[in-house]
Amino acid sequence: MDEKTLIAKRVALELVDGNLVNLGIGLPTMVATFLPAGIKVFFQSENGLIGLQPLPEPGTASESLTDAGGSPVSFIPGAAAFDSVASFGFIRGGHLDVTVLGGLQVDEGGQLANWMVPGKMVPGMGGAMDLVTGAKKVIVAMTHTAKGAPKILKKCDLPLTSVRRVSLIVTEMAVIEPTAEGLVLRETAPGVTVAEVVAATQATLIIPDHVPEMAIA
């Protein structure tokens, strides 16, 4: 299993039947593929849809229906469309149960930076600041390191996406929960030791007596 699949499968276990979920573009989108059996969730696309699903077959795209990345999608029976004002009303108003986003950095305060690298990459924050500030549960799905350098730091040096503490960090090495006391190591990936996670993490991790292995199939 490649690392992105591992991350997506582990994130999928966080979703609860009936949840309203927003998946960021890229890795987070893969989460939809790995929903546990019997779990039905509603996917929101912030450009104005609840009830998004992948295009069922080629040749059925509409120019009036894409995901937030601009790719053609479809909708489930019982879907609803709305404008951008209403869409962010759901997000800001706490009606969104879970958002899954990528990350550039997360720090010991659980604060996320994921929208710009000054002088290098200034794409704009899109909906990320609203999502991280407003969603009930914020899951950061990212690789543990970038070119060998840790992404989980004592303090983010990139501009923050929000001062709000994220709920969970899922990487190919570990599941880490930011708490008021600091970052708690909740799970390690199959074949990864606690020492290896600690070595790949700049931030101080709180290590419970027992750190189980991720329960993924």
Next chain:
Amino acid sequence: MDEKTLIAKRVALELVDGNLVNLGIGLPTMVATFLPAGIKVFFQSENGLIGLQPLPEPGTASESLTDAGGSPVSFIPGAAAFDSVASFGFIRGGHLDVTVLGGLQVDEGGQLANWMVPGKMVPGMGGAMDLVTGAKKVIVAMTHTAKGAPKILKKCDLPLTSVRRVSLIVTEMAVIEPTAEGLVLRETAPGVTVAEVVAATQATLIIPDHVPEMAIA
């Protein structure tokens, strides 16, 4: 012609083709009956409709369609329904061309009091404060006096509806325009003298050299 008909007919002359107009309950509602020929306006009902018209025939009422007073109405082709948030978005956002409301008092500053008599009548302001604050043109349609006592005063002693200066006062005796300089007497009703208007008005009126008679049929 009774005084209410006179007032309604004169107010109707203020409406311009294509205007979006909100008529208050009571006397203002009568204005719709006296639209000049060739003038098409859209009536807004603040409970959620643009394109209101009277019920065309008995037996065609719907429990889902009333005016803001709760009376059954109908709609013209091209009408639109919306919720209370959107309805007051039109009003507050300056999209409403004209509002016609009743008045208890108007003063030399052109400020209107029309929503409560402390200790006596506390019905609530409903939409009046938003209408007077937000409409492009505010027309007060009221009798000139109440039981012989002037209603156009130096200073309102009832609680104000808005600090915004209204655009025009139309009574059965006169048309008066509040300006930065004060209340200007613009027209007198047929058979009413300037001296009679002045006598029935507590506020100081600015009297132009020529005060024409209301041009109503």
Next chain:
Amino acid sequence: MSKVTALADAVAKIPDGATLMIGGFMGVGSPHRVIDELVRQGKRDLTIIANDTARKGVDIGKLIDAGAVKRLVASHIGLNPETQKQMIAGQIAVELVPQGTLAERIRAGGTGLGGVLTATGVGTVVADGKPTVEIDGATFLVEKPLKADFALIAAWRADYYGNLQYQLTARNFNPAMAMAGATVIAEAHEIVPVGMIPPDSVETVGVIVDFLVAREG
């Protein structure tokens, strides 16, 4: 995932002392059956947020008649003398709010905004005790968001997921209140299979509706 619940069971979830938003405008678009059941179950000490209290013996007026209401936030109570009587007798604490401000405060509560900045009410009794802010030379009141323990909503058509459609002026406060209630109980004239309401016609998204009350018998 059907949200359909028996009327008595849904209403039984509402404790004495709860804060309820109730949709409707002079009884049009009010959840008639839910209101009758609130009275039948003898709820007490309710705080009601609604545009008005209809007329004596009608809709929300029945809750007033039953002495079930200890606090009321509304824009207009002028057509229900019983409400005014209980207010004057000190049995109901009434907060009167301009209708557009009421709609925006409910919207702010449901969409996570910190408050409403409006010119409506500036310089009037409505402004008493409220902070103001200056923005580009104009003065605005800071009005606080409104939320409720329960939003009681009436719709024209629902599907089993709780997606709702409204009709004409029976829409009014219902869509905004559905967003601002921690728990949402909706009654509908008709419940249709999921997928019957096209995505562009859904006005309240089912994910925010908790209980759906069908027409009896």
Next chain:
Amino acid sequence: MSKVTALADAVAKIPDGATLMIGGFMGVGSPHRVIDELVRQGKRDLTIIANDTARKGVDIGKLIDAGAVKRLVASHIGLNPETQKQMIAGQIAVELVPQGTLAERIRAGGTGLGGVLTATGVGTVVADGKPTVEIDGATFLVEKPLKADFALIAAWRADYYGNLQYQLTARNFNPAMAMAGATVIAEAHEIVPVGMIPPDSVETVGVIVDFLVAREG
């Protein structure tokens, strides 16, 4: 009262230097024909308020390619390298705004609110230089309303009065922008007789639309 206007005539009303809101999300729901005509007429020094600038050579991207834009307010420009190039070269002044805040600022401009109170952006670079207010112990940014000289809107269906319906995720910023433009130019896939769109299906009310551009040929 038909609002139908020839494309070239409608676009000719837009002067160089104008502030334009343009609907669409990565080109979905953008007024394609109006944008092409803006380029053809060689407009210069435009300020554009839009969610994004699509891709190079696509929709709003064509205005960027033409060097017609001197200022841009958007939430995301990451998929258009030309926009980033002109920003870095100092040819376009770019203000990046969180997507939900952008939507609310446009809504505030169109509905007469003094600003937006949001937690999104608090403690981040987005908050730099902006006032904050404390409400019940929480901190909110005060974000200013946005208005435009022209709103350029794309709809699915229009009637001759300018009532508009949108489709799925092609809705996005269009309805809010239609309220916030001093002059509104809408293009539609289809124009139908007045009365064909039921009142409950009208999403943008014709009274706020100034010019309607039909599909050519």
